[in-house]
Amino acid sequence: MDKISVDVAIVGGGIMGCSAALALRKAGLTVALFDKGLCGAQASGVNAGGVRQQGRHVTEMPMTRRAAKIWPRLHEILGEDIEFRQVGHMRLARSEADVEMLEKHAAMAREHDLHLQLLSGKVVQEMFPWVGRKIAGASLAVEDGHANPRLVAPAFARAARAHGADIREFTPVESAQWTGQHFEIEAPDLQVKARHLVNAAGAWAGKFLSLFGESAPLTLRTPNLFVTEPVSYFMTKSIAVCGGAVYFRQVERGNVVLGGGPGWGDLTIERARNRADTTLGQFQRAAELVPELEGLQIIRSWSGLEGDLPDKLPIVGMSRTTPNLIHAFGFCGHGFQLGPAMGEIICELVCEGRSQTPIDAFCISRFDTQAVEQKRTAGATH
Amino acid sequence: MFPDEPQFHRIVPRSGVRFAITVDGRQVEVQAGDLLISAILLHQSALRRFEFGDGYRAGFCLMAACQDCWIKLGDGRRVRACDTVARPGMSVTTGVVAVNGSANA
Amino acid sequence: MKETIVIVGAGPAGVRAAETLVEAGLALIVLDESARAGGQIYRQPPHGAERPAEKLYGSEAGKARAIHTALEQIRPRVDYRPGTLVWNCFQGKLNTLHDNAQGILPFDRLIIATGAFDRVIPFPGWTLPGVFTLGGAQIALKSQGIAIGKRTVLVGAGPLLPLVASQYLEAGAEIAAVLDVTPFKAKIAALQRMMAMPAMVRRGLSYLSKIRRAGVPMMYGVRSLAVAGDRRVEGLAWTDHRGRRHQVACDAVGASFGLKPEMQLADLAGCDFRFDELTRQWLPVVGAGGRSSVPGVYFAGDCSAIGGADVAELTGIRAALSVLEDRGTPKPQQLRQLETELARHARFRAGIEAAYPFPNHLIDGIDDSLMVCRCEGVSAGDLRANFVKSGAPEVNRLKSFTRVGMGRCQGRVCGAVAAEILAAKSGLPLPEVGRLRGQHPIKPIPLVAGKQS
Ligand SMILES: Cc1cc2nc3c(=O)[nH]c(=O)nc-3n(C[C@H](O)[C@H](O)[C@H](O)COP(=O)(O)OP(=O)(O)OC[C@H]3O[C@@H](n4cnc5c(N)ncnc54)[C@H](O)[C@@H]3O)c2cc1C
Ligand SMILES: Cc1cc2nc3c(=O)[nH]c(=O)nc-3n(C[C@H](O)[C@H](O)[C@H](O)COP(=O)(O)OP(=O)(O)OC[C@H]3O[C@@H](n4cnc5c(N)ncnc54)[C@H](O)[C@@H]3O)c2cc1C
Ligand code: FES
Numbered sequence: 001m002d003k004i005s006v007d008v009a010i011v012g013g014g015i016m017g018c019s020a021a022l023a024l025r026k027a028g029l030t031v032a033l034f035d036k037g038l039c040g041a042q043a044s045g046v047n048a049g050g051v052r053q054q055g056r057h058v059t060e061m062p063m064t065r066r067a068a069k070i071w072p073r074l075h076e077i078l079g080e081d082i083e084f085r086q087v088g089h090m091r092l093a094r095s096e097a098d099v100e101m102l103e104k105h106a107a108m109a110r111e112h113d114l115h116l117q118l119l120s121g122k123v124v125q126e127m128f129p130w131v132g133r134k135i136a137g138a139s140l141a142v143e144d145g146h147a148n149p150r151l152v153a154p155a156f157a158r159a160a161r162a163h164g165a166d167i168r169e170f171t172p173v174e175s176a177q178w179t180g181q182h183f184e185i186e187a188p189d190l191q192v193k194a195r196h197l198v199n200a201a202g203a204w205a206g207k208f209l210s211l212f213g214e215s216a217p218l219t220l221r222t223p224n225l226f227v228t229e230p231v232s233y234f235m236t237k238s239i240a241v242c243g244g245a246v247y248f249r250q251v252e253r254g255n256v257v258l259g260g261g262p263g264w265g266d267l268t269i270e271r272a273r274n275r276a277d278t279t280l281g282q283f284q285r286a287a288e289l290v291p292e293l294e295g296l297q298i299i300r301s302w303s304g305l306e307g308d309l310p311d312k313l314p315i316v317g318m319s320r321t322t323p324n325l326i327h328a329f330g331f332c333g334h335g336f337q338l339g340p341a342m343g344e345i346i347c348e349l350v351c352e353g354r355s356q357t358p359i360d361a362f363c364i365s366r367f368d369t370q371a372v373e374q375k376r377t378a379g380a381t382h
Numbered sequence: 383m384f385p386d387e388p389q390f391h392r393i394v395p396r397s398g399v400r401f402a403i404t405v406d407g408r409q410v411e412v413q414a415g416d417l418l419i420s421a422i423l424l425h426q427s428a429l430r431r432f433e434f435g436d437g438y439r440a441g442f443c444l445m446a447a448c449q450d451c452w453i454k455l456g457d458g459r460r461v462r463a464c465d466t467v468a469r470p471g472m473s474v475t476t477g478v479v480a481v482n483g484s485a486n487a
Numbered sequence: 488m489k490e491t492i493v494i495v496g497a498g499p500a501g502v503r504a505a506e507t508l509v510e511a512g513l514a515l516i517v518l519d520e521s522a523r524a525g526g527q528i529y530r531q532p533p534h535g536a537e538r539p540a541e542k543l544y545g546s547e548a549g550k551a552r553a554i555h556t557a558l559e560q561i562r563p564r565v566d567y568r569p570g571t572l573v574w575n576c577f578q579g580k581l582n583t584l585h586d587n588a589q590g591i592l593p594f595d596r597l598i599i600a601t602g603a604f605d606r607v608i609p610f611p612g613w614t615l616p617g618v619f620t621l622g623g624a625q626i627a628l629k630s631q632g633i634a635i636g637k638r639t640v641l642v643g644a645g646p647l648l649p650l651v652a653s654q655y656l657e658a659g660a661e662i663a664a665v666l667d668v669t670p671f672k673a674k675i676a677a678l679q680r681m682m683a684m685p686a687m688v689r690r691g692l693s694y695l696s697k698i699r700r701a702g703v704p705m706m707y708g709v710r711s712l713a714v715a716g717d718r719r720v721e722g723l724a725w726t727d728h729r730g731r732r733h734q735v736a737c738d739a740v741g742a743s744f745g746l747k748p749e750m751q752l753a754d755l756a757g758c759d760f761r762f763d764e765l766t767r768q769w770l771p772v773v774g775a776g777g778r779s780s781v782p783g784v785y786f787a788g789d790c791s792a793i794g795g796a797d798v799a800e801l802t803g804i805r806a807a808l809s810v811l812e813d814r815g816t817p818k819p820q821q822l823r824q825l826e827t828e829l830a831r832h833a834r835f836r837a838g839i840e841a842a843y844p845f846p847n848h849l850i851d852g853i854d855d856s857l858m859v860c861r862c863e864g865v866s867a868g869d870l871r872a873n874f875v876k877s878g879a880p881e882v883n884r885l886k887s888f889t890r891v892g893m894g895r896c897q898g899r900v901c902g903a904v905a906a907e908i909l910a911a912k913s914g915l916p917l918p919e920v921g922r923l924r925g926q927h928p929i930k931p932i933p934l935v936a937g938k939q940s
Contacts, residue, residue: 038884045887150887154877229452229460229895229931230433254433264577276575276582276927280589283934295458297931299895389617389719389739393658394542394632398535415536420631427719428616434864438718440616442861442900444623444630445527446520447604447749449895449931450861460933464626465521467533 002190004166006030008350009185009194011173011208013039015336016328017200018156018167019343022077025163027347032194033157033165034187036172036204037270040153043202044336046272046304048225048259049149050238050247051337052089053114054141055105057313059361060338061112066357067341068114068143074340078155079162082147085252089144089238092124092135092289098242099137106139116141130234132291146238146249149336156343173201176211178322196324196350203267203305205315205329209364212322216315216330216367221308222265223333224278226301230254234292246285248293256293258286263303274301308332309367316342316362318349326350327364389440390423404456404473412468419444419451419463428478429453429463438478491593492810493518493581495573495752496600498526499550499796500788502558503803504598509561511811516566516592518573518583520930524558525551526602526788527622528796532630543629545654546690550796575927576756582927587935596783596813598806599752600799603789605743606644606768607900608849612714614861617739624741625651634660636739640723642666642712644744645843649694651741656701663737664704666725668744668846671707680838683831706733710848714740744846746793747903753791754925756784762918766793767845768903769922776809776822777802785809798832801825850907859908860901862894867908874912882906882920895931898923 008024010017013035021033033039051071053064075081093099106116117140124131124138161167168190176185176197185192199208206218231254238249248258260282265272279301287293307330309315314335319325326349328342335342341357348355399414405422412421419441422429428438429451441451444464451463456473492508494501497519505517523531529544529551531537540548558567568585575582576597583590605620612618619627619635621643627633628651638661641652652665681688698705708728715722715734724734750771754760759772759780771791772780779786787806788799805826808819853859855868869889879885882892882905891905892898898905902923910917 038879038881041884041887154888158877273577274927276577277591280934287934293934295460295933295935297452297460297895297933298928299931300893300897301926301928387719390627390631390633390635391637391660392632393628393634393660394538396536396538396632413535415533415631417533417631420627420633424633432614432864437614438616439614439861440719441619442623443605443620444626445604446930447896448620448861448900452895452931467522467535 003193004032004190005193006032006166007194008032008196008198009183009192010034010198010200011176012200012202012205013153013157013167013169014042014044014200014202015040015153015156015339016202016342016346017198018153018160019339020198020200020328020346021160021165021167021343022156022163023343023347024350025160025165027351029350031160031165032192033160033167034171034173035169038169039157039167040150043304043306044153044339045150046225046302047149047336048223048247048257049146049336050089050249050334051084051147052141052144052238052334053337054089054091054109054116054139054144055240056334058108059313061109061114062357063338063341063345063359065112065114066344067338070340071147071337078159080151080155082151082155084145084147086143086145087237087249089141089240090128091139091240091242092131093137093139093242095136101242102137102139114141114143128237130290130292133289135289140237144238146251152336152339176208178212178325183324196326198346198350199325199327199329200346202329203307205307205327212319212325214319214321214364216364217310218330219308220265220267221306221333222263222272222303223259223306224261224263224274224282224303225257225259226274226279226283226298227258228256228293228296229299231256231296235290239289241289246282248286256296258282265303265305267305270305272303272305274303306331306333314362315364316345316359317364318353320365387427388424389427390420392424401470403468403471406474406476406478416468417464418453418461418466418468418472418474421468422453422463422474422476426476426478429476431477490595490814491516492596492598493592493594494598494600495519495581496526496602496788496790497521497524497558497567497569498600498602498788498799499529499554500602500790500799500803500806501526501598501600502554503800504600504787504807505565506557506561507804507807508810509564511816514564514566516568518568518571518581520570520572522570524567524569525555526799529554530626530629531555536631538632545657547796572930572932573752574929574932576752577927584932587933596785596810597756598785598787598810599756599779599790600787600803600806601749601752601790603746603793604749604899606745606747606903608744608846608904609853609857609859609901610712610714610742610849611854611857612716612720613742614858615714615716615720616718617716617720618714619739619741620743621647621651621741622743625654628654628658628660632658634658634739635741636720636737637661638663638737639739639741640664640666640735640737642668642709642740642742644668644846645746646691646839647743647746649691649698652703653694653697656697656703662701662703663735664706664723665698666709666712667705667707668709668712668849669707669843670728673844674842677838677842680834680841683834683838687835711852712742712849744849745843746789748790748792750790751897751899751925751929753779753784753786755927755929757781758784760922763792765840767917776812777806778809783813794832794836798829798836801829801832805829850904851911853908859904860891860894862896862900863890865889865891870905870908871912874909879909880913880915880920882909882922883924885909886923892923897926897929
């Protein structure tokens with residue numbers, strides 16, 4: 001039995017946990033991170049790689065802006081190329097109503113210093129002739145782009161380790177409890193004493209709610225992804241469509257990665273699979289927008305296990321039941337871009353109990369009716 | 383000179399209809415029952431360029447398993463040359479360029 | 488009880504399975520990617536390129552004709568769909584592609600009879616135009632009457648090597664050398680076991696004497712293969728068992744090192760796999776009567792373990808009998824006799840495996856500069872360097888970092904070798920580094936608008 005004692009224990013070696021480990025080490029704290037498998041092998045390693053600010057909910061804007069400032073220098077921070085390319089992200093509008101939505105969104109984004117370019121259908125056609133279908137307009141985020149998800153979280157883990165974090169893979173955390181002074185955490189052949197505990201367990205985070213008497217309506221989300229054979233590079237922007245349904249981008253090697261719609265997954269056997277029917281439908285919809293996709297061969301497909309919440313916003317912040325417990329999970333299919341900022345935010349929560357980035361909207365109490373009830377009663381008696 | 387030296391050689395001649403297909407703009411004679419990989423490699427030594435580096439590819443397994451033999455047809459379809467039968471009037475782009483300069487990509 | 492029974496593959500295994508079920512009065516669907524039935528060994532040339540069976544299949548002409556006729560005879564009573572690729576299996580449904588039209592086929596019982604594919608080990612120059620698999624060399628001849636080169640060297644580690652060599656010579660092709668990468672003494676040691684099937688041994692010997700009579704150099708225990716040539720094959724060099732270096736001029740090489748079951752469908756169907764120490768590969772777990780670990784899914788032929796054409800026929804019948812048994816028919820009489828025959832074949836097979844032991848030396852000799860994944864262009868050095876950097880102890884992880892096995896073939900060609908390289912570099916036992924997880928599509932599928940069947 002191995003016994004260790006650290007300032008901060010992190011459950012989960014996805015991009016959230018790994019970037020937190022690095023930030024916490026840089027802040028001078030001792031850190032141990034546990035993943036039941038390999039770091040970055042779950043959602044963080046299999047996502048679509050979209051590094052996108054546009055299209056986010058207003059409450060996520062401060063967080064996404066913070067992350068956007070890190071991405072361009074992430075390769076320096078991590079000391080390796082993570083294939084981040086700021087190619088620009090374009091949302092297409094197919095109707096006037098959609099255009100109006102884009103305009104509203106751009107106005108909101110502007111308040112957060114994100115300047116989206118609104119393009120008319122005609123301009124889109126001129127600038128990007130490969131967009132074949134007549135569209136009503138588009139919104140272009142030039143700062144957005146994509147990175148290689150398979151590389152990012154493992155690179156964070158390596159950097160954290162190089163900074164002295166104790167990164168332990170194949171170490172499933174089985175139990176954790178708060179003694180009043182510290183957490184006692186158990187994994188096979190391992191006992192950990194930690195002053196702080198970070199719940200970054202992704203789709204599995206529910207376990208670390210129930211252990212501490214909390215709850216949230218966390219469900220499973222399995223985005224459907226697939227990729228075509230490589231063809232000469234022509235699609236110079238990442239594409240999404242108002243109303244969702246499909247998004248896609250081409251990597252420099254020539255493959256087109258497409259996604260949208262549900263795949264299939266089972267948390268207990270840790271298996272996610274692409275759904276063929278979803279894939280065929282998505283491909284069809286994408287080819288209606290970009291005719292050059294027609295006839296391309298699909299060569300691979302996959303899905304991943306991601307935590308989902310009813311309002312499509314994550315839970316980030318301090319626990320309501322347990323001191324020194326920090327939650328960061330439930331990113332509802334769009335946490336990859338937030339990852340680099342989330343590490344810093346978690347670090348601030350550990351060090352100061354609050355973050356300089358507004359995160360109140362992501363508080364777990366928004367779901368916990370019981371806790372809300374209790375708070376109200378408590379408020380009344382005082 | 384490459385790519386005009388054939389890779390394949392017909393050693394069992396057969397009778398049967400002959401017709402032409404177009405390979406990189408050149409008319410090439412084939413026989414009914416020829417697969418595209420045969421039709422092409424009876425006249426040149428490769429099917430396509432390798433996408434991620436130097437060199438050319440000419441198929442490998444001939445049984446639709448290795449996926450090395452993808453080529454583009456004139457009608458935009460992309461097919462495996464090793465399990466697609468040549469039909470009259472077909473046209474194929476291989477993108478294989480002759481070293482003697484007569485590029486036909 | 489009306490059930491949908493589907494057989495995937497119309498080689499000897501699939502055809503015999505279909506015949507057995509039809510004889511029992513059942514309706515069924517046979518899907519085969521090839522335009523014509525027969526599978527690998529009894530492959531029929533495309534229409535227009537036909538030749539007499541004796542020319543195509545030599546001593547096996549009778550068996551080939553029997554398989555082709557068997558399918559023709561049951562054709563009015565089966566729903567046989569040639570040219571139909573099965574590219575996914577999920578929750579009791581198959582995804583199919585026929586003539587660019589997508590289809591979905593729910594099934595109650597599935598017999599997987601997808602056959603095998605050449606086992607590939609890279610060697611310097613293996614991606615040059617003019618290098619084909621041994622099976623590919625055979626298909627060129629069988630299906631097209633074509634030789635892969637003017638002057639060909641054949642390399643192998645299994646009974647396909649002398650067979651293809653003699654077929655090429657018979658057809659009048661020039662063979663520069665026949666190189667066996669396994670030692671001669673292994674054959675002597677295995678002879679007794681192979682004598683479980685004396686006719687097979689005699690046939691093998693006749694191929695060897697054909698090669699000898701033609702004056703073609705035949706060598707055993709060959710190692711360190713290297714293709715010469717810049718843009719295409721110009722020669723092949725190797726080291727013989729005494730350590731002498733040889734080189735011959737040639738313009739084509741046919742090389743592969745045994746066979747590997749085509750098991751993606753089994754993987755997607757959720758079947759369990761096990762690591763087979765003898766052949767150093769992952770194989771589906773085959774239970775009694777050819778049953779897989781998934782109820783209602785059965786194996787027939789080479790797709791679950793290499794047994795050859797005769798075994799494929801027998802296991803085809805066996806899988807069909809198991810279907811009947813699982814449907815409530817009393818245990819068929821035939822089964823015991825079938826198992827006895829299969830046991831004799833198994834002894835012979837053990838002899839073959841011993842006569843052609845897996846050529847580890849080719850894997851050990853893979854240089855850093857050698858391209859292992861021919862789709863994505865990933866070298867052995869890339870794989871090894873990644874292990875040093877990332878410590879990835881598992882082959883799917885290695886794939887995720889290096890792109891090995893991410894290309895069009897989905898790792899069918901390179902996956903097993905990548906695992907060998909990872910195991911060697913990490914010092915982990917081969918089974919521990921795992922195998923590439925299956926994903927659909929089994930083969931690339933095109934998007935063609937508006938076509939659903
Ligand atoms: C298919 C797909 C596509 C997506 N596309 C995008 C996109 O384009 N852009 C974008 O911004 N976002 C995208 N996302 C979302 C993004 O990937 C996630 O929001 C993000 O990766 C979440 O990171 P994480 O660290 O919270 O979770 P994860 O990466 O899942 O990490 C959680 C880790 O916790 C570990 N763990 C769980 N329980 C335990 C335990 N008891 N003990 C030890 N370890 C444990 C797990 O093994 C896992 O490694 C996508 C997600 C998916 C699945
Ligand atoms: C190239 C090659 C040459 C061979 N030559 C010989 C030989 O000369 N002598 C010998 O004894 N053995 C030979 N073998 C060994 C051979 O595997 C067996 O002898 C025999 O063919 C096995 O029969 P089978 O029915 O199991 O599979 P196969 O005969 O291989 O038949 C499998 C069938 O399944 C179809 N199929 C596979 N996957 C799919 C899919 N996803 N969707 C739809 N259809 C699918 C294929 O098109 C094929 O028709 C050869 C093997 C290979 C690979
Ligand atoms: S040559 Fe292998 S798939 Fe065509």
